[in-house]
Amino acid sequence: MTVARNRSISVGDQKSVHVSWRRLDEVDVVDGWVTGPLRTVLDCAATLPFDEALAVADSALRAGDVTVAELRRAADAHPARGRARVQRVARHATAEGANPFESVLRAICLDVPHLCVTPQVEVADDAFFARVDLADIRLRIVVEADSFAFHGSLEQLRHDCWRYDELVARGWVVLRFAWEQVMFAPDWVRSILVGTVRRAHQRALVA
Secondary structure (H helix, E strand, O other): OEEEOOOOOOHHHHHHOOOEEEOOOHHHEEOOOEEOHHHHHHHHHHHOOHHHHHHHHHHHHHHOOOOHHHHHHHHHOOOOOOHHHHHHHHHHOOOOOOOHHHHHHHHHHHOOOOOOOEEEEEEEEOOEEEEEEEEEOOOOEEEEEEOHHHOOOHHHHHHHHHHHHHHHHOOOEEEEEEHHHHHHOHHHHHHHHHHHHHHHHHHHHHO
């Protein structure tokens, strides 16, 4: 929670939430007391872990509450304390991400050397079309954020198998991660990505 420096917060409220006192200009506040979208994104970028902050920023951009230009200008003007964190979020935030789950997975990808993923990439030719969650086009690696809600039926299983096989047949390495793996085992997810990127580079050297 971000509040103006002259606000008084009870001890009980301070124990239930993390409170940051900041100087808030009129432009930072909506309805007289709520921080606006840009201020909220900046505060989250300065205080939250990178994956959570990126999910917040992506969501704000996707909803049209903030623009990339506004976010980057504000990040560059941010006070020195926390500026690097805010600038990193602003540099990588995008409206193209489909949801917070994908944003968190992309944050893990951004921590993998030599992996450069783009969200919502179209893979298509005369006989095939698919939009994948994340893809490194240079290394031909697809990274999917798979949730049971969209993959739980028999019909969807058949479609997923067809889609997966078509991508592999076209030379893509496809990695699929469940929500629980991304949220609760990010180090394992990163290790899988690191190993896959390493092997992709080895294949490129042999070729």
